[in-house]
Amino acid sequence: MSFLQVENLAKSYPGNDAPVFENVNLTLDKGEFVCIIGHSGCGKTTILNALAGLEVASDGNIMMDGREVIGPGLDRGVVFQSHALMPWMSVIDNVMFGVRSRWPDWSKAQIEQQATKYLEMVGLGHALHKKPSMLSGGMKQRVGIARAFAIQPKMLLLDEPFGALDALTRGTIQDELLNIVQATAQTVFMITHDVDEAILLSDRILLMSNGPRARIAEIVDVTLPRSRTRHDMHHDPRYYRIRNHLVDFLVSRSKEPKPDGETHPPVVRPGEDGPSATSPI
Amino acid sequence: MKKEHWKSLLLTALLFALFIGVWFIATQPKESAQQTAAQDEYAALMGKGAAKSGGFPPPQEIGKAIVNHLSDPFKDNGPNDKGIAIQLGHSLGRVGMGFVLAILVALPLGFTIGMSPLLYRALDPFIQVLKPISPLAWMPLALYTIKDSDLSGIFVIFICSVWPMLINTAFGVANVRRDWLNVARTLEVQPLRKALTVILPAAAPTILTGMRISMGIAWLVIVAAEMLVGGTGIGYFVWNEWNNLALPNVIFAILVIGIVGMALDRCFATLQKLVSYTE
Ligand SMILES: Nc1ncnc2c1ncn2[C@@H]1O[C@H](COP(=O)(O)OP(=O)(O)OP(=O)(O)O)[C@@H](O)[C@H]1O
Ligand SMILES: [Mg+2]
Numbered sequence: 001m002s003f004l005q006v007e008n009l010a011k012s013y014p015g016n017d018a019p020v021f022e023n024v025n026l027t028l029d030k031g032e033f034v035c036i037i038g039h040s041g042c043g044k045t046t047i048l049n050a051l052a053g054l055e056v057a058s059d060g061n062i063m064m065d066g067r068e069v070i071g072p073g074l075d076r077g078v079v080f081q082s083h084a085l086m087p088w089m090s091v092i093d094n095v096m097f098g099v100r101s102r103w104p105d106w107s108k109a110q111i112e113q114q115a116t117k118y119l120e121m122v123g124l125g126h127a128l129h130k131k132p133s134m135l136s137g138g139m140k141q142r143v144g145i146a147r148a149f150a151i152q153p154k155m156l157l158l159d160e161p162f163g164a165l166d167a168l169t170r171g172t173i174q175d176e177l178l179n180i181v182q183a184t185a186q187t188v189f190m191i192t193h194d195v196d197e198a199i200l201l202s203d204r205i206l207l208m209s210n211g212p213r214a215r216i217a218e219i220v221d222v223t224l225p226r227s228r229t230r231h232d233m234h235h236d237p238r239y240y241r242i243r244n245h246l247v248d249f250l251v252s253r254s255k256e257p258k259p260d261g262e263t264h265p266p267v268v269r270p271g272e273d274g275p276s277a278t279s280p281i
Numbered sequence: 282m283k284k285e286h287w288k289s290l291l292l293t294a295l296l297f298a299l300f301i302g303v304w305f306i307a308t309q310p311k312e313s314a315q316q317t318a319a320q321d322e323y324a325a326l327m328g329k330g331a332a333k334s335g336g337f338p339p340p341q342e343i344g345k346a347i348v349n350h351l352s353d354p355f356k357d358n359g360p361n362d363k364g365i366a367i368q369l370g371h372s373l374g375r376v377g378m379g380f381v382l383a384i385l386v387a388l389p390l391g392f393t394i395g396m397s398p399l400l401y402r403a404l405d406p407f408i409q410v411l412k413p414i415s416p417l418a419w420m421p422l423a424l425y426t427i428k429d430s431d432l433s434g435i436f437v438i439f440i441c442s443v444w445p446m447l448i449n450t451a452f453g454v455a456n457v458r459r460d461w462l463n464v465a466r467t468l469e470v471q472p473l474r475k476a477l478t479v480i481l482p483a484a485a486p487t488i489l490t491g492m493r494i495s496m497g498i499a500w501l502v503i504v505a506a507e508m509l510v511g512g513t514g515i516g517y518f519v520w521n522e523w524n525n526l527a528l529p530n531v532i533f534a535i536l537v538i539g540i541v542g543m544a545l546d547r548c549f550a551t552l553q554k555l556v557s558y559t560e
Binding site: 052053054071072073074076077078080082084086087088089097098101102131133151 | 458460461463464466467468469470478479482483485556558559560
């Protein structure tokens with residue numbers, strides 16, 4: 001059984017007849033990095049919030065590590081789309097707030113040490129005592145990442161963590177995230193709008209169709225070596241095939257209705273040439 | 282920036298000088314003291330000579346009154362001759378007591394209401410009706426039930442300061458950003474810790490705004506309340522000096538009320554600054 005198993009998840013809001021999404025099935029293995037891509041409003045954040053336990057699904061169930069997810073918990077670290085730092089706390093206090101919640105019995109020195117360690121990991125060792133309002137957007141986002149990592153959760157949930165950043169900052173933080181995730185073998189579920197970001201970071205990419213009645217239409221296996229870097233990825237022909245496949249889906253195929261009889265999305269390997277690249281259906 | 286500051290200060294000083302100047306000229310004793318019939322009658326009625334009620338006091342008399350009062354602010358020669366500091370002490374004591382009581386009620390209640398949309402809606406009609414009642418309208422009821430003028434004064438301060446605090450606390454607590462609450466939820470923060478470390482600091486600016494409004498109203502109300510119940514306090518002082526027809530003393534007291542009110546407001550502005558945050 002997979003580490004995370006989502007079965008037939010659906011969400012409808014009262015007053016709307018059509019559910020935002022339905023029949024969402026997905027699995028995550030331990031140590032796996034999975035990105036989800038889809039058009040705005042298709043329900044990505046809602047799925048992530050359901051995984052975080054912040055939102056109750058209308059149907060279906062979520063099992064993580066053999067237990068059903070019924071509410072928010074310290075075993076999942078969430079990085080919010082809007083970073084959600086407490087503006088009255090300094091950078092280190094924000095991270096310490098999380099660490100103290102995770103390990104209430106720790107001494108202040110231990111808590112401080114843990115928080116400092118993770119802030120240094122995201123390159124913020126010099127800004128420990130600044131208020132979030134004094135930081136740039138990228139720095140704030142990194143504090144949010146440090147706060148989520150510092151509680152050493154079983155799974156990280158990232159909601160468009162780099163959405164508001166300029167391309168340069170984005171690249172730097174992507175590299176940092178890649179390093180940390182590779183070093184810690186963290187299980188990650190991440191929402192993004194950026195196709196390149198998804199290819200760089202993920203083992204698999206979930207493609208979501210447009211709502212209402214959105215679903216996971218396809219699962220793309222990213223068959224690039226795990227030790228990829230932003231720089232040499234561009235020289236790999238597989239990268240272009242995967243990228244074209246993703247863009248093609250977003251531009252023209254995301255509106256297609258569900259094929260009859262399909263319950264689980266097909267897994268595709270557009271990076272590979274030959275028969276294995278085509279979808280099994 | 283600095284230069285602008287000096288300019289405004291200079292202009293303030295000029296306007297003040299102009300004001301005193303106009304006041305001085307307007308209150309010069311006239312050759313033929315032309316009093317209206319009504320003024321004569323009034324003076325006779327009050328049993329005072331025309332000399333004493335000869336018109337609005339000129340600024341130098343106010344100056345004299347200021348020096349006179351500030352030279353012995355702590356004197357206490359019976360109920361009608363207390364120093365200004367003693368009277369202020371009584372007023373500030375009542376305001377302080379009523380205000381602290383209001384905090385003790387408004388903060389926990391406002392927190393509860395703010396956290397529960399149901400209670401918020403259920404209690405809203407009561408608050409909306411009780412809020413616009415002039416606190417002085419409660420005075421007879423307070424005097425009748427409490428039977429103590431000092432406590433009644435405190436009650437009136439309590440009742441007028443409790444509403445802005447209650448409403449602002451409830452509003453601030455109800456409108457804490459969802460994101461911060463979600464952070465607390467994902468971190469499994471216990472309710473009390475959440476209230477103290479997330480909700481309170483998040484709502485603190487709004488709560489302090491409520492307190493600042495409350496203090497402003499309380500300081501307005503205490504003067505009127507003390508005029509009504511008498512005995513001690515700056516309001517009673519004003520009333521007493523009016524009965525003596527000692528207008529310079531009344532004007533002096535008005536000045537003191539203004540300055541103390543401003544000082545109280547500054548205190549809360551400073552507190553507001555301490556708890557405010559930029560997102
Ligand atoms: N409280 C609500 N009531 C009704 N509909 C809602 C509510 N919250 C979200 N929705 C609907 O659910 C859908 C999915 O929202 P969600 O925020 O999950 O989208 P998203 O995929 O994360 O979009 P984006 O990429 O823009 O962040 C939207 O169409 C939205 O209109
Ligand atoms: Mg979203």
